[in-house]
Amino acid sequence: MSEEVLQHAAPGLIPGSGTARAAKPTRLSPSFISWLQAGPMMLVFLAFFLIPLVFVVIVSFWDYNEYQLLPAFSGRGYTDTFEGCIAQLPDLCTIGKTYLMTLKLCFMVWALTLFIGFWVAYFLAFHVKSKTWQMGLSLLCTIPFWTSNVIRMIAWIPLLGRNGLVNSGLMKTGLIDHPVEWLLFSEFSVVLALVHLFTFFMVVPIFNSMVRIDKSLIEAAYDAGASGFQTLVNVIIPLAKPGIVIGSIFVITIVMGDFITIGVMGGQQIAAAGKIIETRVNALQFPAAAANAVILLAITFLIITMMSRIVDIKKEL
Amino acid sequence: MTETTRKTGVSRRTLLKGTAGLAGLAAGSGAITGFPYVKSADAKVLRYLGTAVNEGDDIAKQCLKDTGIKIEYITATTDDVTKRVMTQPNSFDVLDTEYFSLKKLVPSGNILALDAKKIKEFDNITPVFTKGETPGGKKIGGQGTAPWKVLYLEGKDSKKFATSATEFVTLIPTVYNADTLGIRPDLIKRPISTWAELLNPEFKGKASILNIPSIGIMDAAMVVEATGKYKYADKGNMTKEEIDLTMKVMTEAKKAGQFRAFWKDFNESVNLMASGETVIQSMWSPAVTKVRSMGIPCTFQPLKEGYRSWASGFCVSKGVSGAKLEWAYEFVNWFLSGFAGAYLNRQGYYSAVLSTAKAHMEPYEWAYWMEGKPAEKDIKAPDGSLLEKAGAVRDGGSYEDRMGGVACWNAVMDENDYMVRKWNEFIAA
Numbered sequence: 001m002s003e004e005v006l007q008h009a010a011p012g013l014i015p016g017s018g019t020a021r022a023a024k025p026t027r028l029s030p031s032f033i034s035w036l037q038a039g040p041m042m043l044v045f046l047a048f049f050l051i052p053l054v055f056v057v058i059v060s061f062w063d064y065n066e067y068q069l070l071p072a073f074s075g076r077g078y079t080d081t082f083e084g085c086i087a088q089l090p091d092l093c094t095i096g097k098t099y100l101m102t103l104k105l106c107f108m109v110w111a112l113t114l115f116i117g118f119w120v121a122y123f124l125a126f127h128v129k130s131k132t133w134q135m136g137l138s139l140l141c142t143i144p145f146w147t148s149n150v151i152r153m154i155a156w157i158p159l160l161g162r163n164g165l166v167n168s169g170l171m172k173t174g175l176i177d178h179p180v181e182w183l184l185f186s187e188f189s190v191v192l193a194l195v196h197l198f199t200f201f202m203v204v205p206i207f208n209s210m211v212r213i214d215k216s217l218i219e220a221a222y223d224a225g226a227s228g229f230q231t232l233v234n235v236i237i238p239l240a241k242p243g244i245v246i247g248s249i250f251v252i253t254i255v256m257g258d259f260i261t262i263g264v265m266g267g268q269q270i271a272a273a274g275k276i277i278e279t280r281v282n283a284l285q286f287p288a289a290a291a292n293a294v295i296l297l298a299i300t301f302l303i304i305t306m307m308s309r310i311v312d313i314k315k316e317l
Numbered sequence: 318m319t320e321t322t323r324k325t326g327v328s329r330r331t332l333l334k335g336t337a338g339l340a341g342l343a344a345g346s347g348a349i350t351g352f353p354y355v356k357s358a359d360a361k362v363l364r365y366l367g368t369a370v371n372e373g374d375d376i377a378k379q380c381l382k383d384t385g386i387k388i389e390y391i392t393a394t395t396d397d398v399t400k401r402v403m404t405q406p407n408s409f410d411v412l413d414t415e416y417f418s419l420k421k422l423v424p425s426g427n428i429l430a431l432d433a434k435k436i437k438e439f440d441n442i443t444p445v446f447t448k449g450e451t452p453g454g455k456k457i458g459g460q461g462t463a464p465w466k467v468l469y470l471e472g473k474d475s476k477k478f479a480t481s482a483t484e485f486v487t488l489i490p491t492v493y494n495a496d497t498l499g500i501r502p503d504l505i506k507r508p509i510s511t512w513a514e515l516l517n518p519e520f521k522g523k524a525s526i527l528n529i530p531s532i533g534i535m536d537a538a539m540v541v542e543a544t545g546k547y548k549y550a551d552k553g554n555m556t557k558e559e560i561d562l563t564m565k566v567m568t569e570a571k572k573a574g575q576f577r578a579f580w581k582d583f584n585e586s587v588n589l590m591a592s593g594e595t596v597i598q599s600m601w602s603p604a605v606t607k608v609r610s611m612g613i614p615c616t617f618q619p620l621k622e623g624y625r626s627w628a629s630g631f632c633v634s635k636g637v638s639g640a641k642l643e644w645a646y647e648f649v650n651w652f653l654s655g656f657a658g659a660y661l662n663r664q665g666y667y668s669a670v671l672s673t674a675k676a677h678m679e680p681y682e683w684a685y686w687m688e689g690k691p692a693e694k695d696i697k698a699p700d701g702s703l704l705e706k707a708g709a710v711r712d713g714g715s716y717e718d719r720m721g722g723v724a725c726w727n728a729v730m731d732e733n734d735y736m737v738r739k740w741n742e743f744i745a746a
Contacts, residue, residue, distance in 0.1 A: 066733065067403060067421040080738060094742040101745070163593050181522055184594070185578045267578025268528040269571065271745035279530065279744075282396035283737045284403060284421065 053297075060290035069286055077291030081276075098271040099299065105187065105262065105272075106255045109194040113251050114244065116195070117202025121243070122236075124203075125210035138207065141200050153193050153264055160184040160192075185267030193265045194255055201254070202247035209243030210236070245311045249304055256300045273299075361644050366391040366398060367413030369583075370629065370666070371492055375699060376657050384651050386644055394582070395529075402427050407636045411645055415629045417462035417531070417727040419487055423476055428632045430470050430485040435646045438653045438670045439489075445720055446490045446628065446669065447482070455721035457626075461535065461553020461728035464490065464628045488630030489649050490669035492661050495624035495719045499590060499600030503614045512536075512622050513543035515597055516570050525589055525598035526567075528579035530740040532727055534560070535625050536599045537567050539724070543622050553728030557735055564739045568746045579744075583607075590615055602665040605712070606704060617712040623724030624713075630669070662686050663699050667716065689715030 028036075063074035085093040092100065120141070128134050144152055159165045160183040167179040182188055213236065221231045237244075259274030266272075273296045280289035365372070365388050377388040391409055393401060399418050401408060406427035414422070422428050433439045444450050449457050449465045459466070467487055469479040478487070500509050505520075515524050515536075527533045538552040541563050549559060570576065577595050580586045586604045589595045591613050600617065608615035631652070633645045651657075658668030659677035663686065668674040675683055681693040689711055696705040713719045730736055 066729070067425040080734075083738065094738070094745050097745040098741075157588070158592070161592050161594055263581070267576075268581060269576060269579060269744065271741070275744065276741050279737060279741055281400070283530065283733065284400060285734060285737065288734075 056290045056293055059287055060294045062287045062290075064285055064287045067284065074287070077287040077289075078295075080288055081291055081295065094271075095276075095295075098273055098276060101271050102256060102273045105190060105194070105270075106252055108187075108191050109198065109255050110248060110251050112191065112195045113199045113202045114248065117199050117206055117247060118240075118244070120199070120203045121207035121210055121240075124207050125213075134211075138204075141203055144196070145200065149197065150260070150264075152197060153261055156189065156193055156196075156265065157184065160189055185265070185269065187266070187270065189265040190262050190270060193261050194258070197261065198251050198254060201250040205246040205250070206240055206243035209240040213239045241311045242313055245307055245313055248307060252303055252307075253300055256303075257296065361386045362389060363387070363411050363641070363644055363648055364389050364391060364409045365411045365413065366393070366401060366409035367629075368393065368395055368398060371413055371657070371661065373657075373660055373699065376652075376660055379656050380648065380651055383656075384647055386648050386651075388648070402634075406634050409634055410637050410641060411648065412632050412634060413491065413629060414488070414632075415627055415727060416464045416467055416488060417627070417729050419467045419478075420462065420729045423467075423470070423478070423487060426474075426476065427635050428487075429635050429637060430473065430487055431489055431632060431646070431649065433484045433486045435650075436486075436489055436653070437650050438673060439486075441670050441672055442490055442653075443667075443669060443671055445493070451717050451721045452671070453717045453721070455717060457720060458623060458724040459726070460549070460551045460724065461625075461726035463726045464488075464493075464630075488632050489653070490628060490630040491652060491657075492666045492668065493626065493628035494602055494666050495626045495713070495723050496599070496601060497620055497624050497713070498597055498618050499586075499605045499608070500616050500618045501590060501593065501596040501614060502616050504593065504596045509597070509618050510621050511543045512539040512620050513545075515540050515599075516544065516566070516575060518573070518575070520575070520597050522574050522577055523594070523596045524575050525578055525580055525586075525595045526576070527586070527599050528581045528744070530737050531729060531733070532625075533579075533599075534563060534736060534740065535725060535727065537563050539622055539625060541566050543620075552725045554730050555732060555736070557732055560730075560732060560736050560739050564743050568743050571743065571746055606665055606698075610698075610702065610704060619713040619719070619722065623722045624719065625725050625727065626720070626723040627727040660699050663697075665711075667720070671716075685709075685711060687716045689713075689718060 059069065060077050061073055061075065063070040063072050063076055081095050083093065085096060124134055124137055128137060157164070161167070162179045162181065162184070164184070166183060167176075170176045171179065217235055217239075218231060221235050226234065257274045259272045259278055262270055262272040263275060273292070277289045277292045277296070280286075280292060361384075363386055367390070369392050372390045372392055377390065381387055391401075395415060395418070398412070398414050399421060402412060402414070402418075402422055403425055412428060444452060445457060446464045446468060449459055449463060451457065457463070467478050469481070469483045470485040470487055471477045471479045471483065473485055475485070479485075498509070498512065498515060514520070515526070526536050534555075535552055538549055538555070541547055542549060542552070544566075546566065547559070547562055549555065555563065578585075578589060580589055580598070583601065583604055586598065586600055587607045589598065590600070590604075590608050591611055602617055605615050605617040631645075631649050633642065637645060653670045653673060655670075655673035655677040658670060658674030659682075661668050662674050662678060663682065665686070671687070675687075678686075682696070684690040685692040685696050685705070692705055692707050692709050694707050695703055696709065698704050713722075
């Protein structure tokens with residue numbers, strides 16, 4: 001089912017779809033049809049992604065003053081950003097600290113969403129036998145998405161606050177005599193909220209990979225005497241890898257650029273790469289903001305390149 | 318699949334709908350400009366860009382009733398208002414913004430000064446704006462971007478602020494207030510009288526300031542000065558060394574866990590205070606009122622070092638001319654004629670023309686809000702909800718006491734770029 005959806009959405013990207021269509025009698029060459037099918041999406045990408053991105057890169061090398069962009073070449077956006085990075089050694093400079101924090105949050109969220117997402121997908125794919133139930137339960141996972149991002153995030157505040165439900169519950173049971181402060185406006189609450197928000201993005205691609213695993217392979221492993229754990233490590237995880245990588249890309253790219261969740265749940269006291277960009281934009285320092293955006297993009301791109309080195313997603317699909 | 322094929326043919330209906338939508342979009346975005354104005358006789362519409370402070374529905378309704386001008390609000394945060402003026406000057410007609418933004422807005426050439434001669438009540442505008450003193454003659458602190466420093470331009474299209482009165486007014490004043498720390502008296506249980514208390518270790522993990530760099534650093538400077546660590550020549554225009562010093566004090570406090578959270582908008586500040594996450598923080602007057610209207614004790618605490626003040630006013634986009642400019646004058650004149658002023662005063666802000674606002678308020682309301690007297694009757698908000706019971710006195714007292722106690726004004730510093738970088742460093746520390 002999922003393959004159909006993919007083919008429908010972006011036929012040109014699926015190897016073999018072009019040749020399948022070529023069987024029909026037509027005068028147009030198969031590759032031309034493939035381009036035609038991929039064309040609209042390409043144009044949208046070009047107009048709304050690539051061209052703006054080129055502008056961002058160009059603007060990042062401009063100069064600026066209090067109220068306007070000065071279209072003259074300047075590396076100021078970048079030099080300002082890395083200000084003090086050598087002078088302050090061995091202490092980290094602002095940008096170093098910010099990225100260290102962003103990467104740390106990103107890693108924690110990635111590890112947790114992967115762990116939870118993997119087992120939710122595993123349960124859905126292998127323990128739920130009927131297709132109807134699989135569908136029903138996956139839909140259940142989408143319930144948090146029925147309200148807005150911001151509301152799902154803010155809902156944690158009355159729960160975790162100093163006088164919140166968790167603290168008052170713990171106080172009543174006598175487990176603690178002072179409210180626990182690190183529940184809210186801390187790295188803990190940021191990670192909690194991000195995991196809550198984004199685990200679903202892990203579940204879907206992993207589940208998608210898992211349902212496509214040929215059940216006879218698992219039976220073969222079982223017949224050959226593999227234990228449950230061996231089957232998991234040697235059969236299921238390798239075959240679910242594309243889903244894991246796609247899910248990881250979703251989660252990592254979102255968390256790297258996030259500043260709203262980190263801001264609200266971190267009490268605005270935790271640095272984030274996205275937050276620097278926001279502060280710069282608000283101060284009308286567009287070239288500096290653009291330079292930071294380019295840096296963020298480069299780092300995210302690096303991470304994703306490394307991940308796709310591990311798995312050739314295109315081949316696996 | 319079948320569904321898609323059925324839908325591929327573009328029907329005439331959908332095509333028409335599409336083009337109509339596009340045309341509407343273009344008109345709305347101001348892309349179409351050169352057209353003759355056909356319906357000017359019956360459709361007086363002004364697009365009003367501003368923050369939520371002045372944008373009451375009741376004000377727009379009353380304005381339509383009195384003048385026939387339909388106000389379309391475009392609401393944004395202070396930062397976004399400035400951004401919009403810079404990048405889309407044709408997307409609004411009337412601009413309502415703060416005086417401290419002028420240092421960015423005026424050089425951009427995207428706004429048009431108004432002519433003081435066409436403002437009926439201009440001579441009755443409070444001397445807070447024109448002379449830097451209260452009607453009672455108290456001198457007001459002028460650190461930062463005080464309105465009287467940027468009120469006039471040298472000429473119609475000049476980009477220079479005039480040192481003495483001219484007829485070209487950058488912003489016609491509308492609303493202003495004096496800000497200070499909000500506290501929870503029920504949780505602090507002792508008198509608070511100085512800004513220095515914000516960094517008192519007694520409130521460790523229970524303090525907050527705003528995460529808007531240009532305003533946050535002013536509050537921080539009030540604190541630094543109150544602790545006796547340093548005396549600024551101008552808190553609103555620090556040198557690099559002064560910025561470093563201020564941020565160092567704040568960074569140490571942050572690392573020691575003094576702050577529970579920083580806040581960025583009105584509701585965040587209300588939630589922090591109402592939930593008891595913080596007991597002392599920089600705050601805005603209506604936010605204190607909101608906490609109180611939830612039945613939670615909260616005081617807008619007057620402090621001995623004085624208030625940090627802000628002010629906003631009207632100007633128009635550079636694209637406004639002809640009939641539209643006349644409507645803009647008509648609207649500004651209406652705004653100063655009393656109804657809106659009384660509405661703002663009842664929220665705890667101050668109106669620019671006091672005499673007209675007074676005529677639109679009950680004597681007991683005026684006594685409570687402006688004269689600092691105990692309320693004779695229950696005090697109600699413009700929407701009719703109860704704010705204070707009879708007998709209550711306004712925090713900080715009278716207009717004279719509050720505005721007379723202003724120490725500095727919201728500002729954009731010459732070293733703004735450096736300050737913003739240091740602020741990011743502070744957040745990352």
